[in-house]
Amino acid sequence: QSVLTQPPSVSAAPGQKVTISCSGSSSNIGNNYVSWYQQLPGTPPKLLMYENSKRPSGIPDRFSGSKSGTSATLGITGLQTGDEADYYCGTWDSSLGRVFGGGTKLTVL
Amino acid sequence: QVQLVESGGGVVQPGRSLRLSCAASGFIFSTSVMHWVRQAPGKGLEWVAIISYDGSNKYYAHSVKGRFTISRDNSKNTLYLQMNSLRAEDTGLYYCASHREGSSWYETAFDHWGQGTLVTVSS
Numbered sequence: 001q002s003v004l005t006q007p008p009s010v011s012a013a014p015g016q017k018v019t020i021s022c023s024g025s026s027s028n029i030g031n032n033y034v035s036w037y038q039q040l041p042g043t044p045p046k047l048l049m050y051e052n053s054k055r056p057s058g059i060p061d062r063f064s065g066s067k068s069g070t071s072a073t074l075g076i077t078g079l080q081t082g083d084e085a086d087y088y089c090g091t092w093d094s095s096l097g098r099v100f101g102g103g104t105k106l107t108v109l
Numbered sequence: 110q111v112q113l114v115e116s117g118g119g120v121v122q123p124g125r126s127l128r129l130s131c132a133a134s135g136f137i138f139s140t141s142v143m144h145w146v147r148q149a150p151g152k153g154l155e156w157v158a159i160i161s162y163d164g165s166n167k168y169y170a171h172s173v174k175g176r177f178t179i180s181r182d183n184s185k186n187t188l189y190l191q192m193n194s195l196r197a198e199d200t201g202l203y204y205c206a207s208h209r210e211g212s213s214w215y216e217t218a219f220d221h222w223g224q225g226t227l228v229t230v231s232s
Contacts, residue, residue, distance in 0.1 A: 002153065032215065032216075033212075033213075033216050033217075033218075034217075035216065035217045035218045035219075037154070037219075043224075044204055044222035044223065044224055044225060045146075045154065045204075045219075045222055046222070047209065047218060047219060047220050050209060050212060050216065050218035050220075051212070051216070051218070056209075056220060088153060088154055090154070090156075090217035091217055092215040092216065092217060096170075096171065097156065097168065097170060097171075098144075098156035098159075098170075098217045099156070099217075100153055100154040100155065100156065100217070101153070102153050103153040103154070
């Protein structure tokens with residue numbers, strides 16, 4: 001059971017937009033930055049977003065991040081089949097240290 | 110380019126030990142904060158440990174504290190994870206990852222990852 005709650009799966013058609021939520025509490029998301037990772041099948045995770053909404057170099061602006069209160073959201077527009085992956089949020093928790101969400105599997109129909 | 114290459118994984122019996130290594134290249138390892146993160150088969154990510162650039166500060170997940178030790182040799186550009194008293198629940202793919210430069214110590218921003226080394230704890 002993860003401290004950060006993500007939906008197990010989301011799906012959308014190519015070209016559409018999808019959002020992935022990450023819900024926490026005041027001991028984690030509420031008072032700390034959130035990062036997001038993309039893990040394509042059989043590969044290590046890749047940093048997509050840091051400090052809630054900042055994209056590392058090379059990450060297209062189709063990916064966006066936001067945070068409000070104790071929840072964070074990853075948005076992906078212009079969905080491509082290559083976006084099919086597992087997505088994880090991560091943050092600092094005052095009791096547990098660094099924590100990740102359980103992951104969300106994105107299917108592009 | 111940045112490369113992180115883990116090694117040392119394998120099959121080990123419960124209660125035994127294993128030492129993982131992570132060889133770094135393509136960046137200034139000696140000034141980089143480093144982490145170990147693991148992933149059980151078919152499961153999500155779990156942060157394991159962090160070490161400061163000079164090895165003076167180390168922190169661990171509750172699940173491994175007292176059993177695992179993170180260390181580094183900056184002269185060899187290598188990160189280590191000594192794992193003792195291994196349990197079945199320690200089974201998984203172990204990644205080394207670099208802490209994003211400029212991010213605070215408390216952030217979960219890991220900007221480069223190795224391919225991982227598989228540890229299987231089984232009798």
